[in-house]
Amino acid sequence: MKKLFALLLASLMLLSACGEQTSSSAQGESGKTNYTTFTSVYSTELTTVNYLKSTNTETTHLAYSIVDGLVEFDQYGLMIPSLAESWSVSEDELVYTLNLRKGVMWYTQDGEEYAEVKAQDFVEGAKWVLTADNASAHSSTIYNNIVGAKSYFDGETTDFSTVGIKALDDYTIEYTLIQPIPYFLKMLSFPAFYPVNGDFLESCGSRFGTDASTLLYCGAYIMTEYEPEYQRVLKMNENYWNKDIISIEKITYKYNKEADANGAELFLRGETDDVTLSSAIVDQWMQDESLASQMHPHQYTNMSYFMAFNFNPTYGEEYAPEDWITAVNNTNFRKAMFHAFDQDAAVMTMDSYNYESKILRTYTRRELVQVDDVDYTMMSGLDEYTNGQSFDAELAVEYKEKAMEELAGKVSFPIQVVMPYKTNDSTLTSRVQVIEQQMENVLGTDFIDIILVGSASSNFNSDVRNAGTWSFMELGWGPDYADPMSMFDPLLKYSKGENWGSIFLAQEYYDADLGYGTFEKMALAANEETSDLKKRYEMFAEAEKFLLDEALVIPSYVSGGGYDASYLDPFSGYTAQFGRNSLVKIKGAVVLDHSMSQEEYEAAYQEYLEARSAAREANPNG
Amino acid sequence: MVKYIIKRLLQSLLTLFIVATAVFLLLRLMPESGYFGEEYDKLDEDQREAILTSMGLRDPLPTQLLRFYNDTLHGDLGTSIVFRPDVEISTIVASKAPYSIAFGLASIVLSVVAGIPMGIIMARFKGKIPDKLGNGYVVLINAVPAAVYYLFLQLYASDLFKLPMLFDMDRWTSWILPTISMSLSGIAYYAMWMRRYMVDEMNRDYIKFARAKGVSQSQLMYRHVMRNALVPIVQYLPANILLTISGSIYVESLFSIPGMGGLLIAAVQRQDNTLVQALVLIYSSVGILGLLLGDLLMTLCDPRIKLAGRKGNR
Numbered sequence: 001m002k003k004l005f006a007l008l009l010a011s012l013m014l015l016s017a018c019g020e021q022t023s024s025s026a027q028g029e030s031g032k033t034n035y036t037t038f039t040s041v042y043s044t045e046l047t048t049v050n051y052l053k054s055t056n057t058e059t060t061h062l063a064y065s066i067v068d069g070l071v072e073f074d075q076y077g078l079m080i081p082s083l084a085e086s087w088s089v090s091e092d093e094l095v096y097t098l099n100l101r102k103g104v105m106w107y108t109q110d111g112e113e114y115a116e117v118k119a120q121d122f123v124e125g126a127k128w129v130l131t132a133d134n135a136s137a138h139s140s141t142i143y144n145n146i147v148g149a150k151s152y153f154d155g156e157t158t159d160f161s162t163v164g165i166k167a168l169d170d171y172t173i174e175y176t177l178i179q180p181i182p183y184f185l186k187m188l189s190f191p192a193f194y195p196v197n198g199d200f201l202e203s204c205g206s207r208f209g210t211d212a213s214t215l216l217y218c219g220a221y222i223m224t225e226y227e228p229e230y231q232r233v234l235k236m237n238e239n240y241w242n243k244d245i246i247s248i249e250k251i252t253y254k255y256n257k258e259a260d261a262n263g264a265e266l267f268l269r270g271e272t273d274d275v276t277l278s279s280a281i282v283d284q285w286m287q288d289e290s291l292a293s294q295m296h297p298h299q300y301t302n303m304s305y306f307m308a309f310n311f312n313p314t315y316g317e318e319y320a321p322e323d324w325i326t327a328v329n330n331t332n333f334r335k336a337m338f339h340a341f342d343q344d345a346a347v348m349t350m351d352s353y354n355y356e357s358k359i360l361r362t363y364t365r366r367e368l369v370q371v372d373d374v375d376y377t378m379m380s381g382l383d384e385y386t387n388g389q390s391f392d393a394e395l396a397v398e399y400k401e402k403a404m405e406e407l408a409g410k411v412s413f414p415i416q417v418v419m420p421y422k423t424n425d426s427t428l429t430s431r432v433q434v435i436e437q438q439m440e441n442v443l444g445t446d447f448i449d450i451i452l453v454g455s456a457s458s459n460f461n462s463d464v465r466n467a468g469t470w471s472f473m474e475l476g477w478g479p480d481y482a483d484p485m486s487m488f489d490p491l492l493k494y495s496k497g498e499n500w501g502s503i504f505l506a507q508e509y510y511d512a513d514l515g516y517g518t519f520e521k522m523a524l525a526a527n528e529e530t531s532d533l534k535k536r537y538e539m540f541a542e543a544e545k546f547l548l549d550e551a552l553v554i555p556s557y558v559s560g561g562g563y564d565a566s567y568l569d570p571f572s573g574y575t576a577q578f579g580r581n582s583l584v585k586i587k588g589a590v591v592l593d594h595s596m597s598q599e600e601y602e603a604a605y606q607e608y609l610e611a612r613s614a615a616r617e618a619n620p621n622g
Numbered sequence: 623m624v625k626y627i628i629k630r631l632l633q634s635l636l637t638l639f640i641v642a643t644a645v646f647l648l649l650r651l652m653p654e655s656g657y658f659g660e661e662y663d664k665l666d667e668d669q670r671e672a673i674l675t676s677m678g679l680r681d682p683l684p685t686q687l688l689r690f691y692n693d694t695l696h697g698d699l700g701t702s703i704v705f706r707p708d709v710e711i712s713t714i715v716a717s718k719a720p721y722s723i724a725f726g727l728a729s730i731v732l733s734v735v736a737g738i739p740m741g742i743i744m745a746r747f748k749g750k751i752p753d754k755l756g757n758g759y760v761v762l763i764n765a766v767p768a769a770v771y772y773l774f775l776q777l778y779a780s781d782l783f784k785l786p787m788l789f790d791m792d793r794w795t796s797w798i799l800p801t802i803s804m805s806l807s808g809i810a811y812y813a814m815w816m817r818r819y820m821v822d823e824m825n826r827d828y829i830k831f832a833r834a835k836g837v838s839q840s841q842l843m844y845r846h847v848m849r850n851a852l853v854p855i856v857q858y859l860p861a862n863i864l865l866t867i868s869g870s871i872y873v874e875s876l877f878s879i880p881g882m883g884g885l886l887i888a889a890v891q892r893q894d895n896t897l898v899q900a901l902v903l904i905y906s907s908v909g910i911l912g913l914l915l916g917d918l919l920m921t922l923c924d925p926r927i928k929l930a931g932r933k934g935n936r
Contacts (some may be wrong), residue, residue, distance in 0.1 A: 047659070047704070047705070047706065047707065048706065048707050048708070050707070050708070053707060053708075054661070054707075055661055055664055056659075056660060056661065057660075132672040132675070132676070133672075133676050134676070135672055135673040135676040135677070135707075137661045137664065137665060137669065137673075139669055139672070140665070140666050140668070140669050153668070153672070154668070206701075206708055207708070208708075209708070210706070210708050210709045210713075211709075227717070227880055228706065228717075228880060229718075229874075229878070229880040229881075230789075230791075230878060230879075230880035231878075254788060254878060255878050255880075256788055256876075256878045257875040257876075257878075257884075258875060258876050261773075262776070262787065262876075265777060265787065266787055266788070269781075269787065271786065271787055271788060458656060458891070459653045459655050459656055461655065461662055461663060462653060462655035462662070463653065463655075477663075480664065496663070
């Protein structure tokens, strides 16, 4: 009996040990002795490795691996402490005081200890960013929000102590804001606020951040090799303060400009562990069972695309701009266009297999912000749009008839709709053709005449979009911060609206005293609410509902998507502020023994959602 | 000869000056939004101004031009402003040029070693099967876009011979496919022109006379025909060797070779003025030097050619 009991106990212990190992491996907590390696190919080379200079996606991704900020985001997109262990906010929400983790060190490219990371390093980083001669693309992130920063940037003062970023002692840093920003802590995760060692910076001079040896490392990885247009290699920082989350020991990023064409073959030959399948090859993989079992959906990004109306066209008389201005200021005309636009047809030009999940029914994409696990796109009536379908041919024709009645005698039909597009983008080229045919079929060419105008991609934004030589066009925007206000930037006069179609000029809602309309008033009012996040988001959602109700924009789709073949667990890895819908870090990522199939992905996704809900409950402020 | 070289060098300097100035001025006509790439939308006006100022683009044009001349005369190519900000152009070129030169030289050697004998055999067996096969190869290489056979080689030859698809500094086998890819058109070039010049020579009177005198066929071919046929081919060899520094755009891109290929195009696309100016200067200098060396080499190969002297000569 004793022997049987002992055997049973031993079996249970063994099972338990196995279970623990599998579970912890999936979370990246095991592998303390069994580290993995990972190889990936990329087709866009880093412009610079200087994380304080560039906001490019590639540089930011690298920065997340090699340097830590004050806070960061876990695999569920929840904010957690990083180099700051704790923080406090003043009652007026203007002063943030953060206490640094002690004993975190800077290392050189060779892994040699250089110095401890101290509060002054964050001041030095901000000082570098705000020095205009350094031409940092991060500078506005600081000077738009921190007291005294703009004066320093403009050269009105050379005394950095006038800037609201101060090291109170070696381990305490204080930020003073111009006005309350409810998401300021999250902003501190941006490389704009990253530290740099002052002595090292001085020793490098203008060479700082020009190669792997002119950087210091305090993050999870050290860049041991960086040969542009060939490869870069990251190796685990052996002394990383949070080493337990690392399971990948060495990451090799191999450059191949033709990776879009070659990537799938490189993956099948084992020369890379990770590839995003081009749309041209997805069909072939879908038809082959052995290949189809190795592919799974690719994440979406934080770029939202929408069809925009231009209320201030500048094109020539040949396209009758006055008629367009009259028409676009007619609500029924816009609503006819709104309901005539078939998102399914447009989005299928990019992804014919999984297009439904790519379609966006609201202006702001899903999962930008949540309160109590309720997504912003489900607040204040936006759920009607999120769960609905704006395309309705019959309704579109009803609005068309009303519009024709109201516009009769004021314009000449058909209204000429100038729709430029970049000719180098083959999917966009087919998409605009589909949109032209589809909308003209629904509304009739007696009502609108969509005129496609092909343009070169270089300087398209400045020469076409900003110049206003269009009436109706696909535009895309990704917010800078996880906040609806950042999402609204292209629509607001006070921000970028004048270059994005000037919807604030919509006559029906225009307030001549203010110079903008109802939507902007609602958005600015929502932005005033900084203490109650739920109320803030609901007010923004109300503004967005107004935007859609009045058909001032037509939502279209989110970027990204498609399919990956990858040994990476798609739900592992720390994230940035937008969760898994944007940059996912290699820190915390786990390499699997095979590439997930679509079925495995779906199961893992459901598990992830459950785990995320639990994590949100445990960390409601994250 | 010395007078000729000095004259050519002075002409070269004038050419370089005109090229550099024209490129400098043309670059300043490019729209400013091109300097910001994907960051354009995220930057506000103040930031854009700060960035353009740091690039030196807010200085008056004459100031910029004089600074460019001054720096160039002092051997300072400047730093990249957009392509790889703050990195010295000499560093970029020094890290990339060796790969392009190594692959370029390897492909020239292979092209010459395979192409010239091929041309000789084609000429020797003119109208027969070896000549027809050779012509077939030349026509195929010239008719099919290079990108097609580069891709074909990368995908199928790498699979057939178990060679890596991408260049890897630590694996010598990864040199094979890029070198062969770069050589295919070179082999066709040398074979075609060698055949053509040899056939021309073979029809000349002195060859007929030698044949009538009883000189053997092999002696005729190698002592007379080949030597004379090589002269026009040799003229372009120095330029070809020196211009290996510019790299091969598509082969380097396909096999991930971190060379110079595509660098000029990337620099123009990104509007990296200093990098474009530097590369144009380097490539122009190398091209001009190559042609000069080619002319000099020709005089060594063929004593009948005089570079200076009587009117009407080169």
